[in-house]
Amino acid sequence: MFGLISIPREATLKSRLPLKNGKIQACTFDYWETIVEEKEKGAARIEKISRELLGLPIFSGLSKEKLLKAIEDRWLAVTTLLSTQPFEVPLQTFLEGLFRDLGRDPDTGVLEELISLISGKVHEQTVVIEGAVEFLSFLKEKGIKVGLISNTQLPRALVEESMEKSGLLPYFDSLVLSSEVSWRKPYPEIFKEGLKRLKVRPENTLHFGDSYYYDVEGAKRTGIFPIQVLASRFHPPFEGEVAITDWQAAKLLFLRLWG
Numbered sequence: 001m002f003g004l005i006s007i008p009r010e011a012t013l014k015s016r017l018p019l020k021n022g023k024i025q026a027c028t029f030d031y032w033e034t035i036v037e038e039k040e041k042g043a044a045r046i047e048k049i050s051r052e053l054l055g056l057p058i059f060s061g062l063s064k065e066k067l068l069k070a071i072e073d074r075w076l077a078v079t080t081l082l083s084t085q086p087f088e089v090p091l092q093t094f095l096e097g098l099f100r101d102l103g104r105d106p107d108t109g110v111l112e113e114l115i116s117l118i119s120g121k122v123h124e125q126t127v128v129i130e131g132a133v134e135f136l137s138f139l140k141e142k143g144i145k146v147g148l149i150s151n152t153q154l155p156r157a158l159v160e161e162s163m164e165k166s167g168l169l170p171y172f173d174s175l176v177l178s179s180e181v182s183w184r185k186p187y188p189e190i191f192k193e194g195l196k197r198l199k200v201r202p203e204n205t206l207h208f209g210d211s212y213y214y215d216v217e218g219a220k221r222t223g224i225f226p227i228q229v230l231a232s233r234f235h236p237p238f239e240g241e242v243a244i245t246d247w248q249a250a251k252l253l254f255l256r257l258w259g
Helices: 045-055 064-082 091-103 109-125 132-141 157-163 189-200 210-223 248-258
Strands: 026-029 037-038 126-128 143-151 174-177 205-209 225-229
Touching: 026 189, 045 064, 045 189, 045 225, 064 091, 091 109, 109 126, 109 174, 109 205, 132 225, 132 248, 143 189, 157 174, 174 189, 189 205, 205 210, 210 225
Parallel strands: 026 143, 026 205, 143 174, 205 225
Antiparallel strands: 037 126
């Protein structure tokens, strides 16, 4: 499937498709599996990072199996919590819980070192999705404001550092991260914060993201028109009313409707 752009006849949009040649002032983007994708996901990624952690003094005496089990149990506890409330659990909070589970009591310096190490490993195993930079450049050339709205446990400074290394940061006028504002997608508050920082209205904004629940439904709840992005190897099923499978299709869609 190449360059899919689809508006099913039976679909009923909760947010109206902006009119042809209507004024689009801003585009907001999800980050993971939309702009960048991971080389590995799930258990393989966790095991690789855990192996690095075992070399730190704070984890001395622990086996790989025990550390992996503790991480998996803590992650299950966090994901269960996230399913019941709209607020993020930052990486530091996650690690503090992990250390309690392991009976360890690290100081602030150790936590900061660990957060930096994990963030670095996450950056090492992510790549920018083909065509994303070209589409961001296209939008900037047309004078469109560009914002990031991302669910992430990582602190802002380390996300910015990763985006700078990837060459992405200069294209963004604002970054709204759940680790910073507490609210997570799909709740409207995080989208409203993105609109506020860009100084635009929802009806003049498009949101691009891979997840139907977090991105498509979240944008709809805020009155922003959503476009589901299926450009990552790990993309979810096509569930949105409008979707693209590559960033060239996004450019064609934009030119066709709002160019």
